[in-house]
Amino acid sequence: MAMDGYKGFLALLVAALLFGFLSVILTIVWVLHYRGGLAWDGGSLEFNWHPVLVVTGFVFIQGIAITVYRLPWTWKCSKFLMKSIHAGLNAVAAILAIVSLVSAFDFHNTMNIRNMYSMHSWIGLAVVILYMLQLLLGFLVFLLPFAPPSLRALLMPIHVYCGIFIFGTVIATVLMGLTEKLLFSLNNPAYSSLPPEGVFVNVLGFLVLVFGGLICWIVTRPQWKRPKEPDLTILQPNGGTCERVEGSMAINFGEMDKSNSELNDETAARKRNVALEEATQRSTM
Known part of the structure; x- marks a missing residue:
């Protein structure tokens, strides 16, 4: 099936994948080069898993999961297959998000740092809970064949809106978390003096923001929506x-x-x- 504006869609998709992949790479480089590496020992090295898993799963993989229905070369595939891929990618993102929360709480508990005191932590936990509810709702209503078509038609606009809302909230939460980490970690020199690590993480935040903006633009264009299958x-x-x-x-x-x-x-x-x-x-x- 032909897609209106296929070349524009392809250009934006490639750009989004590039920005998303660079975001993951820069996050790994950040924690390895500036933050000492990765470990699972309850210390700061364990906390480093938090940004890596969030950017990899909750940002990049979730962004890909949102766009799978828009890929025109998959329009000949069955709707059930695309639903399964969509649900599988979101499940992987959910698992990585949960592990990232465990690393953050474990680090706070080991270092006797109070949990859930910042806006980043409040919104972050809330968006993970919403994401899990969204995943459960999608599995029960849209993937399993038991829900009546009338219920699916009623919940589909809500499901789509919540997906975009959650993804946008994740992007905002990541930006808050990056800023919070720099403010707490950079003392000599301070973050306000714009040290190399501060510049590096600012670039990372910019890449995450652009990736989120491109994904939201792609999934909200009606001309790039998957055509409806004939009705029975x-x-x-x-x-x-x-x-x-x-x-x-x-x-x-x-x-x-x-x-x-x-x-x-x-x-x-x-x-x-x-x-x-x-x-x-x-x-x-």
């Missing part, structure tokens, strides 16, 4: 209301019943005519 229309035989179901062909059980009824009436009429002709012939003999 089912009419109840008893004259009930019709129900729309996703599918590749339309079946109208009401018309089938009507055709069968007409066929039965025609057969009965032929039998009556044959019986009448035989009776007439016998009476004339």
Whole structure:
């Protein structure tokens, strides 16, 4: 299927992937070069997993998960396959986000630092909880085949809006976290003197922001939306209301019943005519 503005879409997608990948690379370089590396010992090296996992999973992988429906070369794939890929990527992002929270809380508890006192921590925990609820709702309603189509149609706009809202909130929370870390960590020289680490992390924050902006632009363009699959229309035989179901062909059980009824009436009429002709012939003999 052709996409309107395909070249523009492709250019923005490549740019978004480039900014997202560079964000992950710069985060790893930051913690390895400026923050001492990575470990799982309850100290500052364990905390370094927090920004790495957040940027990798909660930013980059979630951004990819949001855009999978917009890829035109996947439009011929089944909707269920794309739903599974979308859910799988979001599940990976959720796991990495949870591990990042564990590293942050473990570091605070080991160093006797109070938990949940900053705006970054409040919004960060809230957005992780919302993300988990969003993932659970999507799994139960849109991935499993048990929810009725009417419920899916009702919740789909809410699901889409919440996905974009959560992603944007994650970007804002990451920027707050980067600033907070620099303010607490850079003392000599101070962050206000613009040391090399401060410049490096500022560039990282800029890349994260641009990545988030590109992803939000791509997923909000109506001309780049995945085309709807043909509807399966089912009419109840008893004259009930019709129900729309996703599918590749339309079946109208009401018309089938009507055709069968007409066929039965025609057969009965032929039998009556044959019986009448035989009776007439016998009476004339």
